[in-house]
Amino acid sequence: MASANGCEYIGFHSLGPLLDRSGRVSDLRLERVLIRVNAASGGHGVPAPDRASPPTARVLTILDFLSRYPHDRFGLSELARRVDLSKPTCLGILTTLTDAGYLLRDTDSKTYRLGPALISLGHIAQESLRVSPAARDELRRLSEQFEATAALSAVVDDRITLLELVAPPGAPVGVRVGQSYPFAPPVGLMFVLWDDAAVRHWLQKEPTIPLRTDGDRLDRVIAECRRAGYLVERMTPGGRRLYALMAGMSNTLPDELRALLGELVSDIGERVYLRDEADADRRHDVSVIAAPVYDHHRRQVMVATMQIGAALTDDEISRRAQALIQTADAVTRLLGGVKAARS
Incomplete structure (x- = not known):
């Protein structure tokens, strides 16, 4: 809840049942995690400077709340x-936002929702x-070709x-x-992973959750992904829960939550599919395929992804990956970028 001066609030994230690393439902359930953040920081856990307003x-709190319930x-x-x-x-905030077109007020029900001015702003x-x-x-x-997000x-x-994001009509997306x-x-x-300096800088960051790092495997993941031009992330129970739980959370998580998430994923790159490790005679549960987008300095500036959420053969993975690379390359050209050479 907000404090008297409006500078802090307590947020609750509903987590539901937790899965252990084998994918079974754990005996431990965490219904809510209490997280204290600075309201003026936008909820990202960054201390507000003295000049914060x-x-x-309070205006942002209202807009953020309504954006979580768009319908x-x-x-x-x-x-x-x-x-x-x-x-x-x-009421004062709602009236001002409504007058500016950022909210709409239904005169019959006297209720508020997001307004059209936010569309152009977005x-x-x-x-x-x-x-x-x-x-x-x-x-x-790309979405139409493979009926994927x-x-x-x-x-x-x-x-x-x-x-x-572009999704097939009626497809459940789960993100926005x-x-x-x-x-x-x-x-x-x-x-x-497409740039050595970027990899080193990222690895030097404090991990969001407790991790072990298998250096040899990580090196192999980086080398093979660079050679192929794409990354394939396998679909695991831990991986699905990790992204669901971390969406929108602050960069600094409570110790209890970090420990629980550490039970889901504990090694960098453990979910990456490598073709030379795969059994060619079986299907592989794939979560997402990713390919880099570059700027005119040959630096990666975005990632193009295709959500899979299904079991695919090696050839099916390859066909989707090559189409994704073509999409990423097209976006690179739209940016005036230059694709970096594969290692």
């Missing part, structure tokens, strides 16, 4: 209660991050952020544009 933080509408009383603001303060933000309509067209072609993401302000994750081991390998 509590009134602005719902809230009246003044409920919204004020849910974001822990007084009704007069909440499009401008996307373009400022170099995601153009043409890039979305490339993702759409295709996306672009990048590291923005030291967080992995989803910039664009703008969603972000902490950029620290074990999350983020696909954003750095």
Whole structure:
């Protein structure tokens, strides 16, 4: 809940049942994790500078709350209660945002929801991050070809952020544009493995969860992914839970949560599929395939991904990976970038 000065609040993340590393439901359940963050920091756990504005933080709290429930509408009383603001303060903010078009007010039900002004603002933000309509067209072609979700993401302000996403009609997506994750081991390998300096810098970050690092295997993962031009992440119970739990969380997690997540994934690169390790006669559970997008300095600036969530043969993996590389290369050209040579 918010403190009296509006600078801090307590957030609850519902985690549900936990899986052990074999994929079985653990006896341990963690229904809620209590996380204290600075409201003025946008919920990322970064201490607010002295010049932070509590009134602005209250506006952001309302917008962030409504963005988590895009299909719902809230009246003044409920919204004020849910974001822990007084009704007069909440009403003033809602009125100003509605007048500016950032919210819509239903005159019959006297409820509020996100407004059209945010659409243009979001499009401008996307373009400022170099995601153009043409890039979305490339993702759409890939999505239609394989009936899969295709996306672009990048590291923005030291967080992995989803910039664009195209999914088949009616497909359950589970993520949304703008969603972000902490950029620290074990999350983020696909954003750095194409450059030695980037790999070293990433590995020097404090891990989000307790890790073991098999240096020999990591070196092999990096070498083979660079040679192939793509990375394939296997679908494991731990991997699925890891991303679900970490979505939107701060870069600094409570010790209890770090320990629990460490039971899910404990080694960098352990979920990466390597063809020379695979049994060619069987199907492999694949979560995602990723390929790099480059700028004009031949530096990786984004990752193009295809969500799989199914068991594929080696040849099926290869066909999808090659199509994904073509999409990533097309986005590179749209950015005026130059593809780095494969190692």
